[in-house]
Amino acid sequence: MPNKLPPRPDLAWLKKAAKERLAGLRSGDPSAKLHQAQLDISREYGFASWRVLKEHVDSVSLDGQIIAAAVRGDAHELARLLDEHPRKLSITGGQWGTPLSHLAAENGHLDCVEVLLAHGTDVNLRDKLDQATALHWAAQGGHLRVVERLLGAGADIDGEGDAHEAGVIGWATIFQHVRREAADYLLARGAKPTVFSSIVLGRADLIERVFDADASLVSRRMSRFENSRTPLHFAVLKNQPEIVALLLRRGADPKAKDDRGLTPLNDATARTDRRIVEALLGAGAERQELSDNRFSEAIPxxxxxxxxxxxxxxxxxxxxxxxxxxxxxxxxxxxxxxxxxxxxxxxxxxxxxxxxxxxxxxxxxxxxxxxxxxxxxxxxxxxxxxxxxxxxxxxxxxxxxxxxxxxxxxxxxxxxxx
The missing domain is CATH 3.10.180.10 (2,3-Dihydroxybiphenyl 1,2-Dioxygenase, domain 1)
Structure with missing residues (x-):
């Protein structure tokens, strides 16, 4: 019969037990690995793996309860737990180890955001992985009411310096979902347009304004997470023929390569507006770079x-x-x-x-x-x-x-x- 965990198990104690078990295993087998010891400990408590054991511990621990309240939007429970344990305001969790304010903002839980602000959360706190604020996450999710509240609390509307080098308005536009309402609100409140967000929005007027301020931005690169694409690459991907023409007039290089070694014409497919292909070829792109369905890479x-x-x-x-x-x-x-x-x-x-x-x-x-x-x-x-x-x-x-x-x-x- 498996051992029984205490009502509030301590993951740190279980990690220590796994290391002690590893020392015992290595006395008989010097090649033993930590994951073997972790599996032994997990099975002793009736869990199929260390991952399942950790998920259980996280769910019943104090930190796990607080994180779960922020994620599911239980503002009453979140407030109660933080009133009782104010030092827990700084814990992180979720898939990416983000602060509570980010978890609440990402999921659009305005009441939880209010609780966290009332308890003293720094509205411009950055997470470790993406160097993003709660406002970045709210914009990325398209949660307009949360965006409005965070700005009212003093959030940095531009949020430059995140790992994607996109700023708050970039998080609202350049990823999988375009949050046009949030982007329009940010622009109306004075957010600085970027060339990449303007491409997604199809705003030639904003792109002209960006280039009038700094003409070199026609060669600006996206972050490595977006393959260091140029604005011209991005406009091709977004199938924006008018923007492609504008970028070429402004001096964009049709032969520039991203960090995959691809040119803008390489990103054109059979579904791409033919005006884009014609414009790129007319600007000097090589016809052999055009492919109806190019294979990009294989990863084992x-x-x-x-x-x-x-x-x-x-x-x-x-x-x-x-x-x-x-x-x-x-x-x-x-x-x-x-x-x-x-x-x-x-x-x-x-x-x-x-x-x-x-x-x-x-x-x-x-x-x-x-x-x-x-x-x-x-x-x-x-x-x-x-x-x-x-x-x-x-x-x-x-x-x-x-x-x-x-x-x-x-x-x-x-x-x-x-």
Missing amino acids: ILNVKSVPASIAYYVEKLGFRKEWDWGAPATFGCVSRDGVKLFLCQGGQGSPGTWVSIFVQDVDLLFDEYRTHGATIRQPPTNFPWGLREMNVEDLDGHRLRMGSAATDNADSAPLCD
């Missing part, structure tokens, strides 16, 4: 037991960097190194033992790096008959990375590692 999805553990391995041992993760705790994530990206999925999508070929500049230099960092190398650099010198690297879940560069000599006698 690797099934893993623990996304956080896998990300740590790829970052610490293999020199990748964490792009993002999804969930709390994360069950999906992305790592990258230069032009190579890998998705990591917990509990689905694929099986252990997937093989991926990765082409590098110098596999011998990489071998030296990986030995220093303690990566699991199943086969050192070896020359093969197909003209590559390959190293075989294994990750925590048995996936194999065939890292190769040009062969340095005739083929060695060793077969490819299985």
Whole structure:
């Protein structure tokens, strides 16, 4: 029969118990991993995984109750809990670990926003991941009443400096949903238009005003999250022929490439207004860049037991960097190194033992790096008959990375590692 958790279980205590369990496991198996200890602890309390255990703890803990009240819009409960525990005003939660004010604003809960402001929330507080304020999130959700209230409380209407480099009005316009009513309200209240928000809104007059103030903005780049697109790329994506013509008149480069290596014409499809294609070709774009349905990239999805553990391995041992993760705790994530990206999925999508070929500049230099960092190398650099010198690297879940560069000599006698 499983052990019983206390009414208000402490996640910190459970994490400590998992580390102690790991120490015990490693006394018999030095290769034991933290996720194995976490799974043992979870099963002792009747939960199928650490993620399920954590979700339960979060839901019944004091922090979990406060976060849940903000998310579901229970202003009465939120006020009661914060009256009893005022120090909890600064906790964060939700999928992206955001402040309570952001959670309430994102979901359009005006009454909860009022509670949080009354308890002293900084209306211009920024979250850690997106460097955004509650106003950014309210605008992105199109919650006009919340936008109005936050501005009335002194929120910065422009909100420059967020990770998407879009400002509040950008959050209302450039993402999946265009919140035109919120954008119009922000502009009426004096928000500074941006070239990208103006493109979405189809406002040539605003774009002209932006360029009159700073002509160099015709070459302004979006953030890396939006592939560093230029205004011309973005206007093509938004299928705005008049705006494309305006940008070209203002000196936009039809051959400029985003960080995927694509030009504006590469973004045109069979559904794109033909006036856009004709304008780009007339401005000097190369016809061979036009494709009815271009493939952009392929990213392998690797099934893993623990996304956080896998990300740590790829970052610490293999020199990748964490792009993002999804969930709390994360069950999906992305790592990258230069032009190579890998998705990591917990509990689905694929099986252990997937093989991926990765082409590098110098596999011998990489071998030296990986030995220093303690990566699991199943086969050192070896020359093969197909003209590559390959190293075989294994990750925590048995996936194999065939890292190769040009062969340095005739083929060695060793077969490819299985």
